[in-house]
Amino acid sequence: xxxxxxxxxxxxxxxxxxxxxxxxxxxxxxxxxxxxxxxxxxxxxxxxxxxxxxxxxxxxxxxxxxxxxxxxxxxxxxxxxxxxxxxxxxxxxxxxxxxxxxxxxxxxxxxxxxxxxxxxxxxxxxxxxxxxxxxxxxxxxxxxxxxxxxxxxxxxxxxxxxxxxxxxxxxxxxxxxxxxxxxxxxxxxxxxxxxxxxxxxxxxxxxxxxxxxxxxxxxxxxxxxxxxxxxxxxxxxxxxxxxxxxxxxxxxxxxxxxxxxxxxxxxxxxxxxxxxxxxxxxxxxxxxxxxxxxxxxxxxxxxxxxxxxxxxxxxxxxxxxxx
Numbered sequence: 001x002x003x004x005x006x007x008x009x010x011x012x013x014x015x016x017x018x019x020x021x022x023x024x025x026x027x028x029x030x031x032x033x034x035x036x037x038x039x040x041x042x043x044x045x046x047x048x049x050x051x052x053x054x055x056x057x058x059x060x061x062x063x064x065x066x067x068x069x070x071x072x073x074x075x076x077x078x079x080x081x082x083x084x085x086x087x088x089x090x091x092x093x094x095x096x097x098x099x100x101x102x103x104x105x106x107x108x109x110x111x112x113x114x115x116x117x118x119x120x121x122x123x124x125x126x127x128x129x130x131x132x133x134x135x136x137x138x139x140x141x142x143x144x145x146x147x148x149x150x151x152x153x154x155x156x157x158x159x160x161x162x163x164x165x166x167x168x169x170x171x172x173x174x175x176x177x178x179x180x181x182x183x184x185x186x187x188x189x190x191x192x193x194x195x196x197x198x199x200x201x202x203x204x205x206x207x208x209x210x211x212x213x214x215x216x217x218x219x220x221x222x223x224x225x226x227x228x229x230x231x232x233x234x235x236x237x238x239x240x241x242x243x244x245x246x247x248x249x250x251x252x253x254x255x256x257x258x259x260x261x262x263x264x265x266x267x268x269x270x271x272x273x274x275x276x277x278x279x280x281x282x283x284x285x286x287x288x289x290x291x292x293x294x295x296x297x298x299x300x301x302x303x304x305x306x307x308x309x310x311x312x313x314x315x316x317x318x319x320x321x322x323x
Contacts, residue, residue, distance in 0.1 A: 001025060002026070002294065003027070003028045003030050003062040003063045003064065004020060004027045004030065004063065004065075004066055005029075005030050005032060005033065005052070005061065005062040005064070005065060005066065006020070006029070006031075006032040006033075006066045006068060007033050007034070007058070007068060007069050008034055008067065008069030009032050009039060009040065009043040009068070010034075010039065010068070010069075012091060013032070013034070013043075013069075014043060014046075014047075015283055016068050016283065016287070017029070017032065017043070017047055018047075019281060019283050020066070020287060021047070022281075023287065023291070026287075026291045027287070027291060030050070030062050031049055031050035031051060031052050032044075032050075032051060032058070033052045033053075033058045034051070034069075055077060055080060056080065059080060059081045059084055059086055062086065063086065064086065064087045064088070064089065064291075065077065065078070065081040065086045065088045065089070066089045066287075067088060067089065067091060068091050068118075071095070071096050071159070074091070074093075074096065074100075075095045075096060075097075075100035075101075075103070078095075078107075078115070079100075079103065079104065079107060082104070082107040082111050082113055082115075083107065083111060085112075085113055087113050087294050088114075088115045089116050089118065090115065090116070090117055090118065090307070091117075091118040092117055092118050092119050092120075092164070092167075093310075093311050094304070094307040094308060094310075095311070098308075098311065098315055101304075101307070101308045102308070104304060105304050105305070114290070114293055114294050114299075114300060114303075115300070115303060115304045116286070116293070116303060117303070117304065117307030118283075118286060118302075119163075119164065119168075119302045119307065119310065120164075120286055121164045121167070121220075121235055122167070122171070122286070122301060122302055123280065123282040123285045123286045123289075124233075124235045126234055126240045127168065127233060127235070128277070128280070129233075129239075129240045129275035129276060130231060130233065130240055130275060133231070133242065133275070135224060135226065135231070137173065137205060137207075137224040137226045137231075138204060138206070138225060138227070139206055139225040140169055140172075140173075140205070140206070140207035140208065140223065140225070141221075141222070141225075142169065142208065142209045142210065142221070142222045142223075143210045143211075143219050143221050144161045144162060144210070144211045144212075144219070144220050145211070145215035145218060145219040145220075146161060146212065146213045147215060147216070147217065147218060148214050149213070155191065156184070156191035156192045156193075156318060157184070157211045157212065158184070158192060158317050158318055158321075159311075159314050159318075160211075160213065161211040161212075161213060162197070162209050162317070163311065163314045164220075164235075166209065166310045166313050166314055167306065167307075167309075167310040168222055169199075169222070170309055170313065171306070172224070173201050173205050173207070175201040175205065176202045177199055177200070177201055177313060178202050179198075179199070179200040180197060180198070180199055180200075180313075180316050181197065181198040182195065182197040182198070182318075182321050183196055183321060187214050192321060193213050193214050194211070194214060195209075195210070195211050195212075195317070195321065196208070196209065196210045196211075197209045197317045199317075209317075218236060219236065220235035220236040221233065221234050221236075222235070228244060228245045228246070229242065229244050229245065231243075238279070239274065239275075240274070240275040240277065241272065242272075242273045242274075242275055243270060243271065243272050243273075245268055245269070246268065246269040246270075246271065247268060247269075286302075
């Protein structure tokens with residue numbers, strides 16, 4: 001069983017505390033660190049968990065450091081923990097700057113520890129449902145809209161919301177980005193609150209990303225278009241629809257389950273399938289799989305390099321927006 005400490009007990013930090021406590025036999029929750037005395041006192045009382053007075057003492061007492069502090073604090077905590085040979089889970093975005101992320105990559109290689117980034121949508125049932133589907137998207141539409149919440153405005157909407165979809169698409173399109181077009185507007189904060197980006201990949205795939213944290217409703221969808229198939233992943237509703245197009249000579253299912261279309265190139269058949277999904281606690285699942293990676297000496301599904309790649313693209317988009 002791995003000893004773990006949580007660093008940062010704001011809204012998300014408290015969720016991590018609950019998830020860790022429910023992972024019986026996986027982690028031993030040693031304590032938490034948070035510099036906010038009022039928040040720390042409330043959490044210590046509510047959860048009955050020991051508060052450590054300084055980060056170093058908690059790092060020394062654990063095997064795993066769970067960084068759920070505000071983004072500007074990510075680098076300092078991780079850079080302190082890795083030389084102690086502690087494994088580190090870091091909530092997204094990885095760090096506040098690319099230079100900090102590069103330094104963490106150097107430290108990880110030097111000390112040979114495991115680091116996982118909290119791109120939680122990788123564990124969303126909608127995404128898990130397509131893991132066995134052959135995906136080769138050539139056009140992608142990603143929309144992530146949220147009702148305004150002051151929490152998270154310490155970074156731009158690209159690093160706060162859009163980065164989830166950047167990570168998802170980068171995991172599906174294993175090719176270099178060759179072109180980025182983007183625009184964004186700061187409305188209620190000092191950084192963009194709504195943004196759109198068009199990303200072109202070396203293989204010809206084009207992805208359009210839209211993110212807003214000043215919407216009237218919540219929406220989290222990624223739509224994939226590829227040869228003979230359309231896949232719609234709804235991360236909010238946690239469901240996935242797959243529509244396949246068959247030529248008459250390539251049918252693999254009975255015609256009575258299909259919709260027939262007359263086209264200029266002959267009859268085509270549409271099959272609508274709702275992918276099988278299983279209800280999971282995504283945050284709990286990512287924490288559990290991180291423990292399994294450490295114990296099994298296997299690379300995390302979302303390691304430092306993946307976190308860096310998403311962050312690098314996010315900053316590339318920001319540079320285009322800022323001119």
